[in-house]
Amino acid sequence: VKQHLGRQSGVQNVEVSLLDGKVDVTPKEDGQIDPVQLLKATYDSGVTAAEMNMTARGKIVKDASGRLALQVEPNRSFAFTPNELSKGLEPLADTQTMVTVHGQLYKKPEGKKKRDLGVPLTLLILEVQKKE
């Protein structure tokens, strides 16, 4: 797992804990990392990703379909799974306010071997850490 993930672009460091099955990925300073590629690389390494959480900083935008999203790069944004925390960020949409959030990007569906990775990941906000 460590080798597979370490080869992905934008990855600075990978820490694997065999005991609790935890994998920590530190992105490079430029932050140009693709979570979908990480999930694919995880499956390629022969293990199943049960859950992926992410901490990211960016602007709140509304995407083409009107959904709120966190834009982390000019061409990469993560649409929010609607919840109370995402509703609280709605007034910040399309402003210059930078927001740091921690949330769940992927969770393996119950009973299924794995989720279809062709479907775009959405971010379920678990915590709003900073607004600036």
Added chain:
Amino acid sequence: MNLKRITLLVLLGSIVVVPVAQAQVKHIEMRVEGMT
């Protein structure tokens, strides 16, 4: 002279501030199954 100092301060300030102000993925954590 003052103008030079102010220009230098602004330059140094922007070097420090720009990386901090960037949008980015800061950390990713995964829980995996089937790892040996």
